[in-house]
Amino acid sequence: MRPRPEYGKPDSGQGSAEEAATLALMALGWTLSDGARADRLLALTGLDVDALRAGIDNPAILAAVLTFLADHEPDLIACAEAIDTTPAALVAAQERLSR
Template sequence: MRDARIPPVSAEITALRALAWVVTDQDRAMRFLAATGCDSQTLRQRAGEAEVLGAVLDFLLDDEASLLAFADEQDLPAQSVALARFALPGAFRR
């Protein structure tokens, strides 16, 4: 079986792309802020931190429609979001 892990730097890039995608739509951005309890200023200040990057991937993974839209627009397999989340700190591991 092929090892499906990705390097942390690739996971961070995917998460930053996801964050950019989320904040380009006001409704999506507001849903993300509400889901995380974060405000826009804090988000700007902490955008590159692992906790925020993990949260944005969790946000997509919790909403299949958003996940599929992001993956389609970014020309990524939807599975890459889950792999990226797994590579970042704080992911649930078995």
């Protein structure tokens, strides 16, 4: 399932929690595809593998993944390109999941 393109528009008011979670899961998959980046995610978020597995459907955990990416712009941009979205859509998803 791909999020709607308009989800990334800051003023659109669009984007469900489900779409935000989908983006976050796609971003998590991208993040975990690189061992060094995955290790950095765990180190910087304070999560461990078990917490990540157990919290895969937890909006706070998914928001933490997106916050991790947003805090390092090169990763944010690379992830957005890899999952065919925009950095703004990832940040909007993080904000939606943090509510």
